[in-house]
Amino acid sequence: MKNKLLINLIVLTLLFFPKVNFGQAPNLGTTADFALFTSVGAVSNAGIPYLTKVTGNVGTNSAPTITGFGNVDGQMHYGGDPASTQASADLIIAYGDINVAVPTFFPAPLLGNGQILNAGVYAITAPSITLNLDLTLDAQGDPNAIFIIQLNGAFSTNANSEVILANGAQACNVYWKVEGLLDMATGTSMKGTLIVNNAAINMSTGVTLEGRALSTAGAITVDALLAYTPRGCAFYL
Numbered sequence: 001m002k003n004k005l006l007i008n009l010i011v012l013t014l015l016f017f018p019k020v021n022f023g024q025a026p027n028l029g030t031t032a033d034f035a036l037f038t039s040v041g042a043v044s045n046a047g048i049p050y051l052t053k054v055t056g057n058v059g060t061n062s063a064p065t066i067t068g069f070g071n072v073d074g075q076m077h078y079g080g081d082p083a084s085t086q087a088s089a090d091l092i093i094a095y096g097d098i099n100v101a102v103p104t105f106f107p108a109p110l111l112g113n114g115q116i117l118n119a120g121v122y123a124i125t126a127p128s129i130t131l132n133l134d135l136t137l138d139a140q141g142d143p144n145a146i147f148i149i150q151l152n153g154a155f156s157t158n159a160n161s162e163v164i165l166a167n168g169a170q171a172c173n174v175y176w177k178v179e180g181l182l183d184m185a186t187g188t189s190m191k192g193t194l195i196v197n198n199a200a201i202n203m204s205t206g207v208t209l210e211g212r213a214l215s216t217a218g219a220i221t222v223d224a225l226l227a228y229t230p231r232g233c234a235f236y237l
């Protein structure tokens with residue numbers, strides 16, 4: 001009898017709550033306002049200034065080393081000002097929140113090639129992880145679906161790779177943790193907040209980022225970047 005009751009309870013749970021979301025959004029704090037930020041390192045636009053367009057704040061908690069930007073719809077924050085100091089502290093908290101999320105899915109180190117991921121916490125441990133062609137994040141009709149992707153190694157994208165949001169998925173609910181260099185090739189279209197731990201961020205010519213690129217310690221270099229903070233969600237401040 002007890003077994004029958006348990007089975008009925010499981011069936012009812014699946015029937016009325018078919019899209020249980022096991023991921024919890026990290027607390028971004030003031031880093032939610034930044035499109036580009038590093039706690040330690042320079043932030044540089046290597047190409048023609050007006051070809052890089054950023055909507056959101058740009059900052060470093062180091063000395064005044066932000067160079068080459070000419071088209072920023074946001075504020076520039078340098079080491080020593082209250083905003084950059086607070087963002088640096090908040091970034092550690094956000095990184096910790098992502099890092100302790102318990103993964104239930106373990107994809108191979110090669111992402112993309114038409115792959116579809118549903119909401120949840122994913123972990124990949126490898127020296128290097130690559131995105132090739134297209135990767136679809138499918139919210140299955142739930143606009144609050146959370147995607148947490150823990151990349152325990154360096155992360156690179158091949159030219160013209162793309163992260164596609166489907167069926168209600170929103171960039172503001174997508175979080176990546178990278179333990180190593182983040183290197184995006186020409187024409188990459190990336191979605192979500194990327195937190196890189198103790199490594200640099202390189203974004204080649206023509207990268208599009210709907211989200212944020214944040215490093216706990218590493219230089220950020222871009223060229224003809226189009227970046228804007230995510231729209232559509234209430235941030236966890």
